[in-house]
Amino acid sequence: MFSKINRSRIFVIGIMIIVICVNACNDYVFSTFKNISLNETADGNSLRVAVQFSCAKPEDAYIEYWLNGQKDKLNATPVSKQRSDFKIVLTNLKFNSTYQYRIVSGNGGVRFESEIYTFKTKDVPDQLLGLYHVNLQNEQELPTEFKAGSMLVYNRETPGCIGMIDFQGTLRWYQRFHNTGVKVAHFTQNKTILSILAPMDYPTSYGNEILELSLTGDTIFHLKKGVMDFKQTIHHEILLNAKNQYVTLSADEKLIDLRAVGGKEADTVKGDGILVLDKSGKKIWSWSVFEALDPLKEKNILKEAKDWMHANSLFIDTDGNYIISFYNNGQIWKVNATNKKVMWKFGKGGDFALPKGAEFDQGHAVHINSRRNLVLFDNGTSKKRSQILVFDLNPVSKRISLKLQTQLHEGTFTDRMGSAYLINDSTILTCVSKQNQVFLINKNGKVFWSMMCANTPYRVEFIPFSKSKPYIGAL
Incomplete structure (x- = not known):
């Protein structure tokens, strides 16, 4: 972010340049990173620490940090621009681990570094122990995309929590709540987590x-x-x-x-x-x-x-209109976000003729994927067997084609809730809520990976590291 200064040349530079450098924000040679402190965040989160410091004048600054002995795997926070007082929060940490960090600042293409400091993160909070158990039999079978991301999970009961877990079952990020449950959570395009909360006297979702x-x-x-x-x-x-x-x-x-x-x-x-x-x-x-x-x-x-x-999912299409699914009548609608008209209905008694064998009972976690296909998790209450369906819809001709139909193994079924998201062209992350399980499967339903949850998961979203870094990325 800033070019490295050649400190061996400092002593041959004129007094005027030295005076200018004294005004820069550098503790080691030029000036001072003042009042440096490392503290817990206000909520005592074990995977976040806050570095506070000040400079003599407004500067651009950020923090570089790494696991002790692994400086080759450097993490860097976003740059905080033109400030005198800083509070920079470090994320992408591991529990009960020793880290080193340094403050980096600079203007005009010149980089200054503080001394290197050390800290140790706390252990996993007792509340979060034993919530998720991963069955990882053969890591080599897992797609690269799945290993390069995390899963968004949450607890709807009180005390609630939101977590992001990687394929190994390692908790990478979390937020706890004392007097409320997390009814649903979603990762946004702004790298934030948006949620609906409520105490236990509110039903389900x-x-x-x-x-x-x-x-x-x-x-x-x-x-x-x-x-x-x-x-x-x-x-x-x-x-x-x-x-x-x-x-x-x-x-x-x-x-x-x-x-x-x-x-x-x-x-x-x-x-x-x-x-x-x-x-x-x-x-x-x-x-x-x-x-x-x-x-x-x-x-x-x-x-x-x-x-x-009983509307159970909502999706904003690329044209800004809404796709909404209903459990009780087994339909999915597209609603115009301007004139409020229903543009089409899909499912039982809808505007499209479903291919034989592709009928579905209820749709959950309905969304349009990157290939412009409609993806849904079908509870399959009539057959007591859940499935994942992917359709290509032509809203003009009202014709559809079935792109994918993956039935879960016999006995793998949830009559409520559930989700399915394609990780790549051949693998699907699916949540079978009532059985407290999450699976990574291929198009034929073969299980490559599974996770058992202590609580009932409503959905499980997959978040690639490319969307969550630098806050959550590879360790």
């Missing part, structure tokens, strides 16, 4: 808080239900759009006269919606399933009024 954290542990955004335009319970999904606005699924209730179908004059029908909030908590946009369907025309509305559609 429903919550009353939005929290966005940086990978250095700073709170980027925190909003509780009842503040600003956050009036509804939210659930199942929380995303960050291209405008850095928060997009989530919301619970939407209406009093409907259901006497025509044998109900009451003022029956409560619980539906779903999409809510978009800006950084101040102001509502930017919303949509409700009541805008697209009339409950009175639904044949099972009396039976399903307490949970009419």
Whole structure:
């Protein structure tokens, strides 16, 4: 980042140059990195430490650090620009390990270094012991892409936690919560973690808080239900759009006269919606399933009024429109983010004719992958066998082609929750929630790797190191 200064030439440089260098930020020769201290972060996180120091005048600075005896595997923090007082958090650390570090600063292409200091990280917190057990039989069979990333996991019960785990089962990052569970979490394009939180009196994937954290542990955004335009319970999904606005699924209730179908004059029908909030908590946009369907025309509305559609995933397509999946009717919709119209319906009774044998019961973790294919985890409740499906949809002709159909082994089944994400063209990371298991499989369902979870995982996302570094990368 800065070219190395040749210190052997310092003594032949004129007095004027020496005076200029004294004003630079260097403890060793030129000036002083003052008040250097290394401290725990405020939450006592074992995988984060904070280096604080000051300079005589504004400087660009960063930290280089490495495991003791492994200077060839150098880590570097992002550059903090033009500051006099610094607090730089080190991440990508290992538990109970000794590290060395130095402060690096410079302006105008000249690099200055502090002395080298040493610290040791703490051990794994007791709360996190025994949560995840990896079965790794043959590392050589694992794709390179899988070994170059981590998995995002979280605990929905109280006390909650969010973690990122590598293929060896090593916890690479974590955040603990004392009085709340993590209902869902998502890694964003800004290298932050966005989550829905709630205490135990909220059911399953429903919550009353939005929290966005940086990978250095700073709170980027925190909003509780009842503040600003956050009036509804939210659930199942929380995303960050291209405008850095928060997009989530919301619970939407209406009093409907259901006497025509044998109900009451003022029956409560619980539906779903999409809510978009800006950084101040102001509502930017919303949509409700009541805008697209009339409950009175639904044949099972009396039976399903307490949970009419049960939206369970949301995805922002590249065109900015929304793809939303519903558990109860087995459909996936695309909703226009401008005019709120349903652009198409896919699944049972939808606009596309499914190929024979490619029918699905419910879709979870529905998304469009890098090849513009629609990927879903099908719970498979009718057959008591879950599967992963990948489709190529033509929204104009309403034709589809089945690109991938992978059935999980007989007996591997979850009637709720679950996820599937392609790691490369031939391997899939799939979460079988009700069995507390995560698998890496090939297209034929062969298991290469597995992880048993002490808690019930809602989903497990895969985050390549290319998206999380320098905060989380190879060790």
